[in-house]
Amino acid sequence: MTSPTATRPPERLIAALAGDIVGSRALPDQEALALALRTTAERLNAAFQPVLAEPFAVVAGDELRGALSDAVQAPLCVAVMRETLAPVMVRVGVAVAAPAASAVEAGAFAGEPAKAPASTTDDVHALALATMALAKEQGLLLHYAVGDDAGEPLLRALCRFLDPLLRARTAEQWAAVDAYRRTGETHAAARLLQVSEDELVKHLSAAHWQLVEETDAAIAAYLARLAR
Numbered sequence: 001m002t003s004p005t006a007t008r009p010p011e012r013l014i015a016a017l018a019g020d021i022v023g024s025r026a027l028p029d030q031e032a033l034a035l036a037l038r039t040t041a042e043r044l045n046a047a048f049q050p051v052l053a054e055p056f057a058v059v060a061g062d063e064l065r066g067a068l069s070d071a072v073q074a075p076l077c078v079a080v081m082r083e084t085l086a087p088v089m090v091r092v093g094v095a096v097a098a099p100a101a102s103a104v105e106a107g108a109f110a111g112e113p114a115k116a117p118a119s120t121t122d123d124v125h126a127l128a129l130a131t132m133a134l135a136k137e138q139g140l141l142l143h144y145a146v147g148d149d150a151g152e153p154l155l156r157a158l159c160r161f162l163d164p165l166l167r168a169r170t171a172e173q174w175a176a177v178d179a180y181r182r183t184g185e186t187h188a189a190a191r192l193l194q195v196s197e198d199e200l201v202k203h204l205s206a207a208h209w210q211l212v213e214e215t216d217a218a219i220a221a222y223l224a225r226l227a228r
Contacts, residue, residue: 013227014053015071015096016128019081022089024062037064040084048077071096072224075216078142083181086174093132096146097124141166151222162215165208176203
Protein backbone atom coordinates (compact mmCIF):
# COMPACT_ATOMS: atom_id res chain seq x y z
CA MET A 1 0.00 0.00 0.00
CA THR A 2 2.32 2.75 -1.22
CA SER A 3 0.23 4.59 -3.82
CA PRO A 4 -3.36 4.71 -5.11
CA THR A 5 -4.12 1.82 -7.44
CA ALA A 6 -5.43 2.36 -10.94
CA THR A 7 -7.92 -0.48 -10.56
CA ARG A 8 -11.31 0.52 -9.22
CA PRO A 9 -14.25 -1.66 -8.22
CA PRO A 10 -17.07 -1.78 -10.80
CA GLU A 11 -19.50 0.02 -8.52
CA ARG A 12 -17.34 2.52 -6.71
CA LEU A 13 -18.09 3.85 -3.27
CA ILE A 14 -16.89 7.29 -2.30
CA ALA A 15 -15.18 7.99 1.01
CA ALA A 16 -15.31 11.30 2.84
CA LEU A 17 -12.52 11.85 5.36
CA ALA A 18 -12.49 14.28 8.27
CA GLY A 19 -9.32 14.61 10.31
CA ASP A 20 -8.95 16.62 13.51
CA ILE A 21 -5.66 17.36 15.29
CA VAL A 22 -5.67 15.85 18.79
CA GLY A 23 -5.08 18.53 21.43
CA SER A 24 -4.53 21.22 18.81
CA ARG A 25 -5.20 24.16 21.12
CA ALA A 26 -2.53 22.98 23.54
CA LEU A 27 0.21 22.83 20.90
CA PRO A 28 2.75 25.63 21.49
CA ASP A 29 3.49 26.51 17.86
CA GLN A 30 0.22 27.21 16.09
CA GLU A 31 1.95 28.61 13.01
CA ALA A 32 3.88 25.35 12.56
CA LEU A 33 0.64 23.42 12.94
CA ALA A 34 -1.08 25.55 10.27
CA LEU A 35 1.84 24.96 7.91
CA ALA A 36 1.79 21.22 8.60
CA LEU A 37 -1.92 21.06 7.81
CA ARG A 38 -1.49 22.95 4.54
CA THR A 39 1.46 20.76 3.58
CA THR A 40 -0.55 17.62 4.35
CA ALA A 41 -3.50 18.81 2.26
CA GLU A 42 -1.16 19.51 -0.65
CA ARG A 43 0.48 16.08 -0.35
CA LEU A 44 -2.87 14.28 -0.21
CA ASN A 45 -4.19 16.19 -3.22
CA ALA A 46 -1.08 15.39 -5.23
CA ALA A 47 -0.82 11.73 -4.20
CA PHE A 48 -4.52 10.93 -4.62
CA GLN A 49 -5.30 13.20 -7.56
CA PRO A 50 -6.54 10.28 -9.74
CA VAL A 51 -9.22 9.39 -7.19
CA LEU A 52 -10.12 12.78 -5.68
CA ALA A 53 -13.84 13.47 -5.45
CA GLU A 54 -13.18 16.70 -3.55
CA PRO A 55 -9.73 18.16 -2.81
CA PHE A 56 -8.49 18.12 0.76
CA ALA A 57 -8.56 21.46 2.52
CA VAL A 58 -7.94 22.89 5.97
CA VAL A 59 -11.20 23.70 7.75
CA ALA A 60 -11.88 25.37 11.11
CA GLY A 61 -8.18 25.92 11.66
CA ASP A 62 -7.27 22.39 12.76
CA GLU A 63 -9.23 20.00 10.54
CA LEU A 64 -8.58 18.36 7.18
CA ARG A 65 -11.51 17.37 4.99
CA GLY A 66 -11.71 15.82 1.55
CA ALA A 67 -13.27 12.98 -0.39
CA LEU A 68 -12.11 10.12 -2.58
CA SER A 69 -14.05 8.70 -5.53
CA ASP A 70 -12.67 5.24 -4.68
CA ALA A 71 -13.27 4.26 -1.05
CA VAL A 72 -10.75 1.40 -1.30
CA GLN A 73 -8.00 4.04 -1.16
CA ALA A 74 -9.24 5.42 2.18
CA PRO A 75 -6.93 3.38 4.47
CA LEU A 76 -3.88 4.46 2.49
CA CYS A 77 -5.07 8.06 2.51
CA VAL A 78 -5.48 7.95 6.30
CA ALA A 79 -1.98 6.50 6.62
CA VAL A 80 -0.43 9.25 4.51
CA MET A 81 -2.35 11.89 6.47
CA ARG A 82 -1.19 10.70 9.87
CA GLU A 83 2.40 10.08 8.73
CA THR A 84 2.71 13.57 7.24
CA LEU A 85 1.39 15.23 10.39
CA ALA A 86 3.29 13.05 12.87
CA PRO A 87 4.40 13.21 15.58
CA VAL A 88 1.29 15.37 16.01
CA MET A 89 -1.62 12.94 16.25
CA VAL A 90 -4.72 13.19 14.06
CA ARG A 91 -8.13 11.67 14.71
CA VAL A 92 -9.92 10.61 11.52
CA GLY A 93 -13.51 9.78 10.70
CA VAL A 94 -14.16 7.99 7.39
CA ALA A 95 -17.64 7.73 5.90
CA VAL A 96 -18.24 5.40 2.96
CA ALA A 97 -21.31 5.50 0.72
CA ALA A 98 -22.50 5.38 -2.86
CA PRO A 99 -22.06 8.70 -4.72
CA ALA A 100 -25.80 9.36 -4.65
CA ALA A 101 -26.30 8.05 -1.11
CA SER A 102 -29.43 9.47 0.39
CA ALA A 103 -29.61 11.58 3.49
CA VAL A 104 -31.93 8.89 4.84
CA GLU A 105 -28.96 6.48 4.87
CA ALA A 106 -26.58 9.09 6.27
CA GLY A 107 -29.07 9.98 8.99
CA ALA A 108 -29.45 6.33 9.89
CA PHE A 109 -25.68 5.98 10.31
CA ALA A 110 -25.33 9.11 12.40
CA GLY A 111 -28.51 8.64 14.42
CA GLU A 112 -30.11 11.76 12.97
CA PRO A 113 -33.58 12.39 11.53
CA ALA A 114 -34.00 11.31 7.91
CA LYS A 115 -34.08 13.98 5.21
CA ALA A 116 -34.81 14.00 1.49
CA PRO A 117 -32.39 12.16 -0.83
CA ALA A 118 -29.41 14.12 -2.18
CA SER A 119 -27.05 13.47 -5.07
CA THR A 120 -24.07 15.40 -3.67
CA THR A 121 -21.41 14.31 -1.19
CA ASP A 122 -22.70 16.72 1.47
CA ASP A 123 -24.37 13.96 3.47
CA VAL A 124 -21.27 11.77 3.38
CA HIS A 125 -19.17 14.69 4.64
CA ALA A 126 -21.64 15.22 7.48
CA LEU A 127 -21.37 11.55 8.32
CA ALA A 128 -17.56 11.73 8.29
CA LEU A 129 -17.72 14.55 10.85
CA ALA A 130 -20.16 12.54 12.99
CA THR A 131 -17.86 9.54 12.71
CA MET A 132 -14.87 11.61 13.77
CA ALA A 133 -16.85 12.81 16.80
CA LEU A 134 -17.73 9.21 17.62
CA ALA A 135 -14.05 8.25 17.45
CA LYS A 136 -13.30 11.00 19.96
CA GLU A 137 -16.11 9.82 22.20
CA GLN A 138 -14.73 6.26 22.14
CA GLY A 139 -11.13 7.40 22.64
CA LEU A 140 -9.99 6.19 19.22
CA LEU A 141 -7.82 7.75 16.52
CA LEU A 142 -9.79 6.21 13.65
CA HIS A 143 -13.38 5.21 12.98
CA TYR A 144 -15.24 4.07 9.85
CA ALA A 145 -18.94 4.36 9.01
CA VAL A 146 -19.92 2.09 6.13
CA GLY A 147 -23.61 1.37 6.69
CA ASP A 148 -23.04 -2.38 7.00
CA ASP A 149 -24.21 -3.98 10.24
CA ALA A 150 -21.94 -6.97 9.70
CA GLY A 151 -18.87 -4.94 8.78
CA GLU A 152 -19.05 -2.14 11.35
CA PRO A 153 -17.95 -4.33 14.32
CA LEU A 154 -15.07 -5.73 12.26
CA LEU A 155 -13.83 -2.27 11.30
CA ARG A 156 -14.24 -1.04 14.87
CA ALA A 157 -12.15 -3.97 16.13
CA LEU A 158 -9.42 -3.27 13.57
CA CYS A 159 -9.36 0.41 14.55
CA ARG A 160 -9.06 -0.55 18.22
CA PHE A 161 -6.20 -2.88 17.29
CA LEU A 162 -4.39 -0.08 15.45
CA ASP A 163 -4.85 2.55 18.13
CA PRO A 164 -2.19 1.54 20.70
CA LEU A 165 0.31 0.74 17.94
CA LEU A 166 0.00 4.26 16.55
CA ARG A 167 0.01 6.01 19.93
CA ALA A 168 3.18 4.18 20.99
CA ARG A 169 5.27 5.41 18.05
CA THR A 170 8.11 7.82 18.76
CA ALA A 171 8.97 10.79 16.55
CA GLU A 172 11.90 8.80 15.12
CA GLN A 173 9.64 5.87 14.29
CA TRP A 174 7.09 8.12 12.59
CA ALA A 175 9.87 9.70 10.57
CA ALA A 176 11.14 6.28 9.49
CA VAL A 177 7.67 5.16 8.43
CA ASP A 178 7.08 8.38 6.51
CA ALA A 179 10.46 8.19 4.76
CA TYR A 180 9.86 4.58 3.79
CA ARG A 181 6.39 5.49 2.46
CA ARG A 182 7.90 8.25 0.32
CA THR A 183 10.83 6.27 -1.06
CA GLY A 184 9.60 2.66 -1.10
CA GLU A 185 12.92 1.14 0.00
CA THR A 186 14.95 1.07 3.19
CA HIS A 187 18.21 2.23 1.63
CA ALA A 188 16.66 5.36 0.14
CA ALA A 189 14.67 6.05 3.31
CA ALA A 190 17.81 5.78 5.43
CA ARG A 191 19.64 8.14 3.12
CA LEU A 192 16.75 10.61 3.29
CA LEU A 193 16.89 10.59 7.10
CA GLN A 194 20.69 10.48 7.19
CA VAL A 195 20.76 7.34 9.34
CA SER A 196 22.12 3.86 8.75
CA GLU A 197 19.91 1.34 7.03
CA ASP A 198 20.06 -0.90 10.09
CA GLU A 199 18.80 1.94 12.27
CA LEU A 200 16.01 2.66 9.79
CA VAL A 201 14.92 -0.98 9.82
CA LYS A 202 14.96 -1.02 13.63
CA HIS A 203 12.70 2.04 13.72
CA LEU A 204 10.29 0.42 11.25
CA SER A 205 10.18 -2.76 13.31
CA ALA A 206 9.62 -0.88 16.58
CA ALA A 207 6.82 1.08 14.89
CA HIS A 208 5.12 -2.23 13.96
CA TRP A 209 5.04 -0.91 10.41
CA GLN A 210 4.30 -4.26 8.77
CA LEU A 211 1.48 -5.03 11.20
CA VAL A 212 -0.14 -1.64 10.64
CA GLU A 213 0.20 -2.04 6.86
CA GLU A 214 -1.43 -5.47 6.97
CA THR A 215 -4.31 -4.10 9.04
CA ASP A 216 -4.82 -1.22 6.61
CA ALA A 217 -4.72 -3.73 3.74
CA ALA A 218 -7.40 -5.81 5.48
CA ILE A 219 -9.64 -2.74 5.77
CA ALA A 220 -9.05 -1.92 2.10
CA ALA A 221 -9.91 -5.51 1.12
CA TYR A 222 -13.15 -5.30 3.09
CA LEU A 223 -14.07 -2.02 1.36
CA ALA A 224 -13.37 -3.61 -2.03
CA ARG A 225 -15.73 -6.47 -1.22
CA LEU A 226 -18.34 -4.00 0.05
CA ALA A 227 -18.18 -2.16 -3.27
CA ARG A 228 -18.98 -5.37 -5.14
